[in-house]
Amino acid sequence: xxxxYYPESHRWQELCTRPSLxxxxxxxxxxxxLLGVKLRGDAALYEFSERFDKCKITSLKLPSESIxxxxxxxxxxLKDAMELAATNIRxxxxxxxxxxxFVDTMPGVxxxxxSIPIAKVGLYIxxxxxxxxxxxxxxxIPATLAGCREIVVCTPPNRGGNVAPxxxxxxxxxxxxxxxxVGGAQAIAAMAYGTESIPSIDKIFGPGNQxxxxxKLKVQQQGTAIDMPAGPSEVLVIADAQSNAAFVVxxxxxQAEHGADSQVILVISEERGKAIDFIEQxxxxxxxxxxxxxxxxxxxxxxxxxxxxxxxxxxxALAFSNFYAPEHLIIATENARSLAENVTQAGSVFxxxxxxxxxxxxxxxxNHTLPTNGFARSYSGVSLESFxxxxxxxxxxxxxxxxxxxxxxxxxxxxxxxxxxxxxxIRLKTLQND
Amino acid sequence: xxxxYYPESHRWQELCTRPSLxxxxxxxxxxxxLLGVKLRGDAALYEFSERFDKCKITSLKLPSESIxxxxxxxxxxLKDAMELAATNIRxxxxxxxxxxxFVDTMPGVxxxxxSIPIAKVGLYIxxxxxxxxxxxxxxxIPATLAGCREIVVCTPPNRGGNVAPxxxxxxxxxxxxxxxxVGGAQAIAAMAYGTESIPSIDKIFGPGNQxxxxxKLKVQQQGTAIDMPAGPSEVLVIADAQSNAAFVVxxxxxQAEHGADSQVILVISEERGKAIDFIEQxxxxxxxxxxxxxxxxxxxxxxxxxxxxxxxxxxxALAFSNFYAPEHLIIATENARSLAENVTQAGSVFxxxxxxxxxxxxxxxxNHTLPTNGFARSYSGVSLESFxxxxxxxxxxxxxxxxxxxxxxxxxxxxxxxxxxxxxxIRLKTLQND
Numbered sequence: 001x002x003x004x005y006y007p008e009s010h011r012w013q014e015l016c017t018r019p020s021l022x023x024x025x026x027x028x029x030x031x032x033x034l035l036g037v038k039l040r041g042d043a044a045l046y047e048f049s050e051r052f053d054k055c056k057i058t059s060l061k062l063p064s065e066s067i068x069x070x071x072x073x074x075x076x077x078l079k080d081a082m083e084l085a086a087t088n089i090r091x092x093x094x095x096x097x098x099x100x101x102f103v104d105t106m107p108g109v110x111x112x113x114x115s116i117p118i119a120k121v122g123l124y125i126x127x128x129x130x131x132x133x134x135x136x137x138x139x140x141i142p143a144t145l146a147g148c149r150e151i152v153v154c155t156p157p158n159r160g161g162n163v164a165p166x167x168x169x170x171x172x173x174x175x176x177x178x179x180x181x182v183g184g185a186q187a188i189a190a191m192a193y194g195t196e197s198i199p200s201i202d203k204i205f206g207p208g209n210q211x212x213x214x215x216k217l218k219v220q221q222q223g224t225a226i227d228m229p230a231g232p233s234e235v236l237v238i239a240d241a242q243s244n245a246a247f248v249v250x251x252x253x254x255q256a257e258h259g260a261d262s263q264v265i266l267v268i269s270e271e272r273g274k275a276i277d278f279i280e281q282x283x284x285x286x287x288x289x290x291x292x293x294x295x296x297x298x299x300x301x302x303x304x305x306x307x308x309x310x311x312x313x314x315x316x317a318l319a320f321s322n323f324y325a326p327e328h329l330i331i332a333t334e335n336a337r338s339l340a341e342n343v344t345q346a347g348s349v350f351x352x353x354x355x356x357x358x359x360x361x362x363x364x365x366x367n368h369t370l371p372t373n374g375f376a377r378s379y380s381g382v383s384l385e386s387f388x389x390x391x392x393x394x395x396x397x398x399x400x401x402x403x404x405x406x407x408x409x410x411x412x413x414x415x416x417x418x419x420x421x422x423x424x425x426i427r428l429k430t431l432q433n434d
Numbered sequence: 435x436x437x438x439y440y441p442e443s444h445r446w447q448e449l450c451t452r453p454s455l456x457x458x459x460x461x462x463x464x465x466x467x468l469l470g471v472k473l474r475g476d477a478a479l480y481e482f483s484e485r486f487d488k489c490k491i492t493s494l495k496l497p498s499e500s501i502x503x504x505x506x507x508x509x510x511x512l513k514d515a516m517e518l519a520a521t522n523i524r525x526x527x528x529x530x531x532x533x534x535x536f537v538d539t540m541p542g543v544x545x546x547x548x549s550i551p552i553a554k555v556g557l558y559i560x561x562x563x564x565x566x567x568x569x570x571x572x573x574x575i576p577a578t579l580a581g582c583r584e585i586v587v588c589t590p591p592n593r594g595g596n597v598a599p600x601x602x603x604x605x606x607x608x609x610x611x612x613x614x615x616v617g618g619a620q621a622i623a624a625m626a627y628g629t630e631s632i633p634s635i636d637k638i639f640g641p642g643n644q645x646x647x648x649x650k651l652k653v654q655q656q657g658t659a660i661d662m663p664a665g666p667s668e669v670l671v672i673a674d675a676q677s678n679a680a681f682v683v684x685x686x687x688x689q690a691e692h693g694a695d696s697q698v699i700l701v702i703s704e705e706r707g708k709a710i711d712f713i714e715q716x717x718x719x720x721x722x723x724x725x726x727x728x729x730x731x732x733x734x735x736x737x738x739x740x741x742x743x744x745x746x747x748x749x750x751a752l753a754f755s756n757f758y759a760p761e762h763l764i765i766a767t768e769n770a771r772s773l774a775e776n777v778t779q780a781g782s783v784f785x786x787x788x789x790x791x792x793x794x795x796x797x798x799x800x801n802h803t804l805p806t807n808g809f810a811r812s813y814s815g816v817s818l819e820s821f822x823x824x825x826x827x828x829x830x831x832x833x834x835x836x837x838x839x840x841x842x843x844x845x846x847x848x849x850x851x852x853x854x855x856x857x858x859x860i861r862l863k864t865l866q867n868d
Contacts (some may be wrong), residue, residue, distance in 0.1 A: 081841035088539035105522035105799035225812035250857040351829040365539035378659035395785040407515035
């Protein structure tokens with residue numbers, strides 16, 4: 001890892017640079033895929049599966065038995081672990097329901113908001129080498145809790161044209177019946193436009209590679225909502241000489257193994273001294289732990305682009321973290337709780353030595369679909385609300401329009417909007433004549 | 435207005451068609467403007483102002499006296515009306531604060547969410563013929579309530595290079611100090627990229643014409659968040675023979691006067707009979723009221739594209755409204771309150787004869803920045819939350835990681851992610867050795 005000592009704030013921007021995501025080749029390919037699916041529907045999907053997934057599928061929709069019976073293909077301990085994770089995720093997301101709050105802004109003027117499920121949602125679940133059933137739990141649980149009427153899952157087929165049993169089992173746990181073996185940009189196109197087999201939906205969720213992300217951004221421009229823009233996953237760890245170096249390195253590596261483009265940043269505060277010794281411990285631990293990983297090469301490559309940044313104080317360390325706006329922030333110092341109070345920009349925050357990112361990735365209850373690439377400045381992670389929209393309501397009584405009407409008339413007149421004014425005037429006149 | 439009798443549901447899609455928004459000429463012009471501002475900053479802004487706003491400005495930022503002293507240019511009754519509107523808007527949006535809710539998903543596993551203001555926001559306020567100070571209230575009030583650190587307002591200069599006193603006064607009411615006399619796509623570019631005078635911001639809000647909307651969508655792709663995609667404003671009114679035809683027409687016209695592309699739909703339920711007589715009353719009232727409007731020509735043009743749609747029952751009328759997903763929905767029937775219970779897709783709902791859209795447009799307290807163009811299927815209107823992001827936090831104790839750890843290990847292993855597993859294992863081992 002590259003090490004930076006006490007960088008001044010004018011250099012921070014440069015230290016926050018993420019890998020560039022735009023790629024002209026991808027752009028053109030994705031445009032062609034979107035158009036293909038739009039014009040030729042299912043036929044295009046079969047063709048793209050053969051071309052990209054090296055797999056000749058004969059039906060797009062998974063048969064219901066293959067979902068229903070998936071439990072037989074999974075060990076009991078793994079099923080129990082999935083159930084535990086689901087219980088925690090459900091508990092945390094269920095706590096996000098909002099009750100309707102009636103506000104009488106004036107006598108006779110009652111306003112309120114109501115959360116209503118988005119009717120049709122599509123969940124994209126990456127497959128291939130690592131079938132991410134945890135993403136199906138993270139998206140499917142809030143979708144079912146919210147009460148979305150139609151939940152469509154798209155996931156790429158493996159070479160045999162099938163879908164990993166863990167993904168099928170996660171769907172069966174949640175009562176999700178519509179799984180389509182379609183991946184990549186073509187899956188996003190299918191959910192956005194609809195095909196003969198796959199219904200068009202209102203909002204698309206889920207992680208994916210650059211093709212998937214590019215396709216999501218493009219259909220968003222055309223009117224299909226998406227969860228958020230996405231980039232490579234990232235973690236920033238704030239530590240000091242008193243932190244457990246082995247834990248810190250384990251956390252850094254758990255991010256690094258995601259992909260060669262993963263972003264891993266270790267910010268060290270020298271507030272309590274001995275930072276240089278700590279950096280040495282970190283480097284030793286990296287060597288020792290890296291050697292044991294199955295995805296060693298990927299992690300190594302990610303680390304080669306990663307950074308250790310040293311600051312004089314907790315204050316500066318946290319200021320840099322807020323500036324970077326990491327997707328995941330682990331605070332591994334003794335005063336983690338008080339530092340966490342001052343976090344202003346991060347996707348999800350892990351406090352203290354026992355709160356590893358893996359906990360939130362899988363099972364503690366928080367959502368792991370989080371804003372990367374600095375988007376934590378302005379976006380929230382996925383939550384129950386992501387699957388609902390909030391509709392405002394108002395009801396004015398006669399008293400309400402009599403009290404508020406004259407002000408509305410003046411305001412509409414000042415904006416030169418006669419008819420807006422008249423909608424009030426005609427009511428006030430009727431009431432005067434009553 | 436065109437009248438449709440009892441359309442079957444397979445024809446609904448066609449009846450919901452909005453005006454097409456994409457325009458290749460606009461696309462190319464907006465690209466050029468964005469690039470100009472990105473490369474040449476303020477110099478490009480001065481040049482575009484001269485070209486598009488026909489106005490030679492000498493400074494981009496409004497002098498603070500011109501905001502501070504704006505009250506002198508406004509009548510006392512109008513100031514009072516603005517204050518009343520602001521009080522109601524503030525009350526409704528303040529009710530949207532969420533308290534932090536700690537959830538112990540398991541013993542020793544505590545998760546919570548905290549709403550944190552977005553640091554830097556930009557508000558675009560259209561100017562020109564109708565300076566929409568109401569939009570500044572609707573965006574500026576939740577922005578200040580949320581606690582956004584930096585609030586930047588861009589609004590086009592009038593021919594004299596100045597900004598309408600109502601907009602300046604609204605800013606002074608809210609304590610907003612940074613108003614820049616820049617409009618159009620160039621204003622969006624300035625807020626997204628930053629220039630010598632105008633700081634770059636994290637999220638852009640506000641209505642605008644097609645240039646502004648196109649520019650917002652483009653900078654969104656590049657990483658600046660926006661409030662929502664926008665199209666021409668629209669209203670759908672559900673009425674029956676017992677509704678007050680004069681009120682209904684006044685509401686339809688208040689939408690029609692916005693622009694020739696405004697969408698106005700009157701849905702009539704025949705459930706309580708006499709619908710044909712009611713349509714006659716509607717047409718008579720249109721003739722009578724239209725004649726008196728200053729924006730008669732605009733309203734007339736909008737009405738020529740508008741529709742009256744007759745249905746046999748309340749049920750079908752509401753089903754069509756939900757299918758259309760209107761920005762504004764006025765329910766003018768006696769049973770408005772019970773129909774409103776079953777609204778699933780709309781931006782904002784106005785219940786009963788005294789709740790005219792103008793109330794929500796200006797002063798009742800609800801926000802008037804709402805999803806158009808069918809986006810109410812998946813987007814909410816602007817609210818306090820639009821100016822905040824929600825960050826999740828978690829803190830596991832030793833007990834927490836001991837209870838949850840083994841499940842995480844199994845889940846990570848099943849996804850083939852060793853290092854994720856190891857981040858837990860290394861902690862569990864340390865605890866065993868304690």
